[in-house]
Amino acid sequence: MPTRKKNSSIKELLRPVMRSAWSPTSLVVLTSAIVALYILMEWIFLFTRPPFLQTIAFSQKLQALSTASGLLVLACGLVLLPFLACGQVFQQAAFRKMLALTAMLLPAFLLAALVLLLLDNFTYTVFHFGIVSTRGWLRGLYVALFSLLVVYLFFKLVVFHHLLAAFFSRWKPSHRLMLAGSIFLLSLASAGIPALSMSNQLLGSNRFRPAGSRSTPPDILLITVDGVNAEYTSLDALERDTSPFLRAISAGSFRARNAFANAQGTIGSITTLLTGKYPMDTRVIYSSDLLQGEDAYQHLPEILEDYGYYTVQLSNPVYADAYKTNFQNAFNEANGRSADQQPLAFALARIYPGINYLFQQEMIDRLSDRLGHIFFLSDMSNPYEQVTEAAVKFNDWEKIDYLFRLLEESRQPVFAHLHWMGTHGPRYFPDKQVFSAGISVDEQGNNNQLFYYDAILEFDQAFEEIYARLEKSNQLENTLLVVTSDHSQKWTNSRLPLLIRFPRAEHQGVLDQNVSTVDIAPTLLDYLGIKTPKWMAGQSLLSPSFIERPIFTARIPKSSKDPLTGKVIYPESEPPFYQFGRISVIVCDQWYDLDLVEMSMTHGNVTAYATPCSAQINESQALELITQHMQRYDFDTDTLLPLRVRLGGEHP
Secondary structure (H helix, E strand, O other): HHHHHHHHHHHHHHHHOOHHHHHHHHHHHHHHHHHHHHHHHHHHHHOOOOOOOOOOHHHHHHHHHHHHHHHHHHHHHHHHHHEEEHHHOOOOHHHHHHHHHHHHHHHHHHHHHHHHHHHHHHHHHHOOHHHHOOOOOHHHHHHHHHHHHHHHHHHHHHHHHHHHHHHHOOHHHHHHHHHHHHHHHHHHHHHHHHHHOOOOOOOOOOOOOOOOOOOOHHHHHHHHEOOOOEEEEEHHOOOOOOOOHHHHHHHEEEEEEEEOEEEEHHHHHHHHHHHHHOOOHOOOOOOOOOOOOOOOOOHHHHHHHOOOOOEEEEEEEEEEOOOOOOOOOOOEEEOOHHHHHHHHHHHHHHOOOOOOHHHHHHHHHHHHHHHHHHOOOOOOOOOOHHHHHHHHOOOHHHHHHHHHHHHHOOOEEEEEEEEOOOOOOOOOOOOOOOOOOOHHHOHHHHHHHHHHHHHHHHHHHHHHHHHHHHHOOOHHEEEEEEEOOOOOOOOOOOEEEEEEHHEEEEEEEEEEEEEEEHHHHHHHHHHOOOOOOOOOOOOOOOOOOOOOEEEEEEEEOOOEEEEOOOOOOOOOOOOOOOOOOOOEEOOOOEEEEEOOOOOOEEEEEEEOOOOOOOOOOHHHHHHHHHHHHHOOOOOOOOOHHHHHHHOOOOOO
């Protein structure tokens, strides 16, 4: 008897499937509705952000929604089209039912993906556990969960499809055709919105043309050393001689004694360096950020390409990578990949620039990353962990060898950005232990700083080798060398080393005024005789009219610790959303830090400031400078008003 009941229930479950009517209209409507629901969930997730730094207009958000809806509905239509066509050609009822049931797998898959993402968002936000946390057999649980969801939702959707088919069967064939056609035309119209409004500027009309540049342009080697403070180098007479070679050549070079980063994070700082724009302008500060719209096309490498340069980036493929930051038309190759290896991504970015591309990319990445992880196709990992734990694996010396092979083979002048990872903390793995002699690498602990000094010394030796190889190949006198850092150690308001060795030792000297990484691109263009474009915020350090200005620095929010596990939660993965966290202003030897999360101000003096300074400002004046800077780039600063009142700066 129990067996009969079980069989009976199975029959009842399968009966709607077996008798399911074939209705192309209901299939299109059902699939489109599920896709729209999925997109709406992603849209709400992406655009529900803290209001104080939200600069994206609501009209732009709606455009992104309509664009993505159109594209995905169109994609679903293309998937369903073969089934629809075959259903009309082959009139056998059994074959038509098989096609209909097969086609139902697509909406079932999408609906299961939506449920999985909602579940993952909830568990990660509340318990700090999600798909990214799973390893080994735990992935199998997610595979089983997702598969059960697909099967369960498949049966439910088949029943619903049957009900829709019965409903649409009462409609006239012409009315059903009009409904399906309207959905198709709406998708086409939605997909075409950004294409119709796309600026010619983004298609390449903003590209520069050579005019009055040097007849024999020099090779340019831009070298950024990760996380190095100026006071820890020998340029500032540190008691430990960590960079003797840099100190030796500084007399024949140009040096800025008081240089600062505009972003306390590698991605943001390098983006600033390559674009000549502030993070407040590009909205790029950390690894999860992408250049959007015209910012993706306005940068130093593209200008140099127009002047005949071959551009290359040597950092590593998972960190500080130009392609992952969405630099368009930038480097001919970046970390072993060439621009023509990503035609689809580049095409989408051109057709759907700005927030439209960002939204679509976020949807694709969020779903593909999670499904790829649980099905053992790829591993999700925290970018911070990828760098801190595996920095030693990215061989900096191999980058140098690759660079010189390129210089030997290239028939064009070369612009190369080389990012040195060996000085990236919190642990260091120098090839030779000088300051940390006798201490095990695995037991750095309180002696961590000694290993840091050794890491700086190793870079100094590497730079000496670069210099010597350029001399040996007679390339030195036609090579422009820039050495600086992306940010300070432990992301503080500290000075960075900035040394430029121009060809034939031109422009020797020391600049005492405060400068920042946003000034490097205009300086290089000025030397080459290329007019600095108006969209660059920096100014040339070679200009006799150089004016010292306040230095603005953007940072991520503070990290926190999981109260249960004690594990550090970094802002890029901290629920619910990544955001700007702090904005600093530096005037002379003073820094003021605005915490946008806690709405508070802190201040202090720059460590080991290199020159005497008399300029003084108070907290209210510093906040006013920061407010003006944010307003210049269209940020809504109304939420700062209570703090301004509290500091005595403005009254309601």
